[in-house]
Amino acid sequence: MEENVTREDLRQFGIMLLDRIRSIIAETSPKNSEVSPPEWLKSKSVRQMLDLSAGSVQNLRISQKVRFKKVLGSYYYNREDLLNLFKDEPVAQAQ
Numbered sequence: 798m799e800e801n802v803t804r805e806d807l808r809q810f811g812i813m814l815l816d817r818i819r820s821i822i823a824e825t826s827p828k829n830s831e832v833s834p835p836e837w838l839k840s841k842s843v844r845q846m847l848d849l850s851a852g853s854v855q856n857l858r859i860s861q862k863v864r865f866k867k868v869l870g871s872y873y874y875n876r877e878d879l880l881n882l883f884k885d886e887p888v889a890q891a892q
Contacts, residue, residue, distance in 0.1 A: 837866065837873040847879065857882075 838846070843854050854874070858865050863878035 834876060836876055838876055838879070840872050840874070843874050843879060847882075 864875040
């Protein structure tokens with residue numbers, strides 16, 4: 798017995814296939830898609846986050862109020878130290 802496939806059959810199959818693919822993707826994607834913020838921030842991000850000038854960020858580094866790292870000419874600052882700047886707790890010394 799020979800059966801002909803119609804355009805409507807193909808359309809329904811396509812819709813069913815797309816629905817199945819979407820459900821598989823939804824099942825396998827992580828539920829907590831929250832991205833944790835980076836531990837170390839570049840100078841530009843620090844200036845934007847705290848609304849500081851480049852000189853003020855440099856003063857924080859020189860006075861050792863925040864930990865920093867220099868990588869290939871760019872300075873990276875510890876996020877936790879920056880957030881603790883406005884608390885009364887002492888901050889660890891720079892490396």
